[in-house]
Amino acid sequence: MSLLTTIIILAVIIIIGLIIFKVTKAVAKTIFYTTTIIGIAGLVFAFLIYQDASDFRENFPTKPSMLLLESEEQILAGIEGRFSEASEPTLIGYDQLQDIKTGYKEDNMDTVRGDNYKVFIFSLNSFEAGSIDIGEDTLSKEQAETLLLSDSPIDDYADIVLKDQDDGYKEQFKQQLKKNIKDGAEFKAILFSSLFSEQTEKTGSLFILDEYSKGNIEIYPETIIFKLMKRVPSSILSRLVKTKEV
Template identity: 30%
Template sequence: MALLGGTIALLIYVIIIVLVFKLVKSAIKTLLIAILLFGIILAGTTYFVVKDLKDMQENFPDQPKLILLGDGEKLLAGFTAVDITSDNLRYLSDEELSKLSNYYVEEDYDTLLDINYKFFLFNLSMYDEVIAEGVEIQDIGESLVYLSGEKLTEALYSNNPIDTILNIVVDKIVEGQLESIPNSDQLTDEMIEELKNQVIENAKAELANTSPGQLKAMLLSLMLKEKIEKEGPSSIFMDLKNDEFKVYPETAVFKLIKFTPSRFIEGITSKMNI
């Protein structure tokens, strides 16, 4: 009986060793497969990222980009440019924006892209800080006029943003003219109103060739410049990561940014003095 018991114990021990060996072997095999797959994915990702970086280095600086501002499914403004921070921008007309809106709703991004290298669709919420502080716009002369966030938003949604802007600009111009007129405090309300109407007519003549869509696009370009100036270009990377804007085509570099930890992005951009 003792011999039988010892034999059974030995058999159980051998079975356990075999099972453990198989489990370890299976785990090692699984680990090796996982490492191999990870290596393949990493190599593939690296290849596409490097390829994309090379393509962007060659084409991004010299090719036109389409910049759009949207809120949900509604496109509010847009412009095209080679250098989006320059003054050499082509503002989209109302007709162009309406056509692009249809392509956007239908998700026909290739047609929306057209001849442009890429298009960027910025969400209005991306500019919350800029809107909160308001912006300064140049009036008909050389002076600057403050446009509050409320008025800025109103203009972007308005079918006639020119009137929204003019009401603010004209008041500023009239105020300046009154200061230069001797004894202006003796002018009647009717005379001041007549002066204001004259300024409005002159301002509308200046903006005769500017459509509502083009004026909104001007505001968008101003907002973008304000954002970059105040928050830094690195904020754009964070907005992309937080899905505050869409890029099309969304190639490897942009996909990688979305999966990169925020601290890493901040560290890299700070070292690059971006």
């Protein structure tokens, strides 16, 4: 082999080596940058989750929230209050409910929310209670749904619970109800509150988490922890809730 050939071969080897080195260096640099970016993004994401969870843990027990009942994209009733406390919720009456309906229809959730910390919008289909108690009377779920969809729920309620009574007695009962209950919206709020209480007593905290993951409950503002919960299987949520309760 001539000296020239040897020099050429060595030169080619050196060039190939330099190319491999540069490519390897570039790949290593890319991997390093990618890993660094992913790591930083992961830390930021974890911080946002922690911050959101801390905010919810701190504010939900102390600030009022609103619960609304919806069917076919129509708001039927609402209550508001501090639901972490053993206190009676505030019933949403006709005037306030009309403003809420308008805001919801226009997709203006800030108007709907008002001064509340969170808004939970429950689909009527999310409730599975067999019956609810209203005072001394018991209504089936079907009867409750009929009243919630009615334009005259107080009158219809009297007709249901006093179906065997004469019209005069029914009329007296209706007038007495209307003295104690401001309007039909407040009566529907009572029905909604009873449905909610019955369901949570039956299934506990899992009711909200399970129905939310199914898409039967809307939450506004829907922050990061709630968006993540939608991706968690209900079986895992169930185990987490049971573990916490124990």
